[in-house]
Amino acid sequence: MRIVLESVTVRFGSRTVLHDIGLELSESRVGVIGPNGSGKSTLARLFNGLVLPGEGTVRVDGLDTSEDARAVRERVGFVFQNPDNQIVLPIVREDLAFGLKNTGVPRREIPERVERQLEHFGIAHLADRPSHALSGGEKQLVALASVLVMRPDLVVLDEPTTLLDLRNRNVIRAAVEALPQQAVVLTHDLDLLTGFDRVLVLDGGRVVHDGKPRTAVPWYVEHCS
Amino acid sequence: MTPRLSLYVPGDTPLHRVPAAWKLAALLLSGVGMFLVTSPAVLGPCAGLAAGALLSVRTPPRQLARHLTGPFVVLALVVVAAVVFQSAATAATVGLRLAALLLAALAVTLTTRTSEILDVLERVLRPLERTRLVNAAAVGLAVSLALRFIPEAFHRFHEIREAQAARGLSGSPLALLVPLAVRMLKSAEDIAAAVDARCYPPPPAARRADAAPSPARSPAPAGRTDEEATG
Numbered sequence: 319m320r321i322v323l324e325s326v327t328v329r330f331g332s333r334t335v336l337h338d339i340g341l342e343l344s345e346s347r348v349g350v351i352g353p354n355g356s357g358k359s360t361l362a363r364l365f366n367g368l369v370l371p372g373e374g375t376v377r378v379d380g381l382d383t384s385e386d387a388r389a390v391r392e393r394v395g396f397v398f399q400n401p402d403n404q405i406v407l408p409i410v411r412e413d414l415a416f417g418l419k420n421t422g423v424p425r426r427e428i429p430e431r432v433e434r435q436l437e438h439f440g441i442a443h444l445a446d447r448p449s450h451a452l453s454g455g456e457k458q459l460v461a462l463a464s465v466l467v468m469r470p471d472l473v474v475l476d477e478p479t480t481l482l483d484l485r486n487r488n489v490i491r492a493a494v495e496a497l498p499q500q501a502v503v504l505t506h507d508l509d510l511l512t513g514f515d516r517v518l519v520l521d522g523g524r525v526v527h528d529g530k531p532r533t534a535v536p537w538y539v540e541h542c543s
Numbered sequence: 544m545t546p547r548l549s550l551y552v553p554g555d556t557p558l559h560r561v562p563a564a565w566k567l568a569a570l571l572l573s574g575v576g577m578f579l580v581t582s583p584a585v586l587g588p589c590a591g592l593a594a595g596a597l598l599s600v601r602t603p604p605r606q607l608a609r610h611l612t613g614p615f616v617v618l619a620l621v622v623v624a625a626v627v628f629q630s631a632a633t634a635a636t637v638g639l640r641l642a643a644l645l646l647a648a649l650a651v652t653l654t655t656r657t658s659e660i661l662d663v664l665e666r667v668l669r670p671l672e673r674t675r676l677v678n679a680a681a682v683g684l685a686v687s688l689a690l691r692f693i694p695e696a697f698h699r700f701h702e703i704r705e706a707q708a709a710r711g712l713s714g715s716p717l718a719l720l721v722p723l724a725v726r727m728l729k730s731a732e733d734i735a736a737a738v739d740a741r742c743y744p745p746p747p748a749a750r751r752a753d754a755a756p757s758p759a760r761s762p763a764p765a766g767r768t769d770e771e772a773t774g
Contacts, residue, residue: 368736388742396740403733406741408690409551412658417741446553446656450694468741 319379319393319471319500320344321365326374328360328523335360336523339374343502345515349531350504352520353542358504359399361520362474365502366394378472392421395470395499399477401454401461410436410452410460411445417468435467439493455486462493472500479507508535550610550652556600558650563659564666566651573647577640583632586639593646600653610653614645661687680744688734692727699726 321343328336336357350358363369364376367387376383378390398404407413414432423431436442439459444452452460458478465473478494479487491510494503503510511517517534519527519542527537558566573589580586597607618641625634661683668679703722704713712718 363736366740368740391740391742396737398733398737398740400733402695403730404737406691406734406738407687408657412656412687415658416743420742420745422746446551448694449691450698464741 320377321472322375322377323364323371324375324377326364326371326376328357328364328369329372334523336364336371339525341518341525343516346500347514347516348502349511349514349517349534350502350520351506351508351511351517351534351538356520357523358520359476362396362476362502362504365472365474366391366396368396392468393471395465395468395473397462397465397473397475397478399480401457401481404461405449405457405464408448408450409445410441410447410449413449413460414464414467417464421468431467435463438466439463453486454482455489458482458486458490459493462490466497466499470499472502473497474502474504476504477506478503479505479510508539511535550649551656552600552602552606552653554601554654556654558596558600558654561654563655564663566655567660567663570647570651574644577643580640581636583635583639586636586643590639590643590646593643593650597646597650597653600650602653610649611645615642618642618645657687657690684738684743692730692734695730696723696727699723 321341323339323341326336326339327334339361350361352358360369364371364383365378367376367383367390370376370384370387378394381390381393383390405413407416411432414435415428418428418431419425433442433445436445439462441456441459441463444456444460449457449460458481462475462478475494479490482490487507491507494501494510495513503514505511511531511534514531517527517529517531518525519534519538521542526541527534529537577586577589580589618638621641622634622638625637664686665679665683668677668682671677672679700719700723703719703726707713707718
């Protein structure tokens with residue numbers, strides 16, 4: 319899947335959050351790093367049409383996110399930083415089924431797909447648990463499962479390990495590494511970027527470095543810390 | 544401690560297997576029926592039947608007692624009031640009627656998932672969509688979100704209260720409610736984005752034909768098996 323940004327500028331009121339970004343992403347693993355407020359989350363939200371550019375265009379496999387947001391969202395899954403705000407239904411099983419119902423998956427197929435996804439992450443025992451009663455790591459796994467069950471071609475993960483303890487961070491890290499899909503990962507966890515194909519460094523709403531992890535991470539540490 | 548809004552207990556009893564729509568329709572009809580009947584000789588067996596249905600769910604006795612204690616205390620007060628202000632016969636009628644309804648309703652909620660209840664609600668409301676005054680899917684989602692986020696609001700309320708107590712603030716409802724409202728509104732933006740990101744609302748075709756074949760996209764990206772594509 320190819321994401322192409324052409325001269326994209328995003329403004330929130332009088333504040334310009336992203337300045338004239340031009341990018342083409344087709345690698346299997348892309349990392350996005352940068353200081354807080356550098357525009358990482360806004361950039362990620364452009365990829366599935368949650369944020370639309372004020373100027374320029376964003377195309378996902380040729381689809382313009384401003385015109386085909388729904389088709390784009392069926393292809394691009396988005397895992398939010400805080401799973402408390404991503405899990406929208408009261409029971410785990412219901413939350414996983416939510417996206418499937420929205421995309422018109424036949425009802426008789428839904429329970430089996432939900433079950434398989436939960437088993438894949440080893441959390442089938444949580445299926446009938448209330449979402450609010452899960453631990454932080456369990457919530458993040460459920461949030462990831464609720465996106466993957468929709469079988470997107472690309473997954474965007476917004477700081478998936480930020481709110482987690484070391485053990486859960488390792489669990490999520492392993493899950494991210496094992497994704498067969500293309501993935502764009504926004505993170506402050508620089509170890510997570512090992513083995514990535516490409517890393518973008520954002521600062522002040524601009525891409526200030528673009529390269530392999532072995533060059534981008536040291537550049538970021540030197541210039542942005 | 545956060546409140547638990549869904550009482551559903553997973554299981555495979557006969558009552559679990561009855562479709563939600565039937566259970567809710569039976570509850571509605573029996574509720575109306577019991578208000579038309581005034582004879583304790585009829586209401587007594589009804590209450591016994593409801594108790595039997597509840598016991599068939601095989602919920603642990605301690606859990607059952609926890610669910611029933613509060614409502615039965617209120618019921619006892621109502622019965623005592625009826626004896627004092629009306630008659631023993633009226634008290635028996637009221638007591639048996641309410642007990643039967645309470646036991647039957649608990650049996651239904653223990654064996655029916657929230658999602659199933661909401662599906663029934665959506666199906667009942669769907670014909671009203673023609674009036675353009677009701678959006679059944681939106682009503683279903685709104686109720687689901689309320690069930691999901693009431694415990695969350697309760698949790699955040701406690702966090703704010705603890706944070707304020709730690710700084711010596713206590714007893715001011717305004718100081719509690721304003722930050723709670725701000726936090727919940729901030730969350731609402733993220734929740735709306737999360738709902739959008741998962742392709743809500745469902746296309747009209749998907750809402751109409753529950754069993755219709757999946758449109759448009761192939762089930763998994765080309766070159767990957769279904770098993771791989773699930774995660």
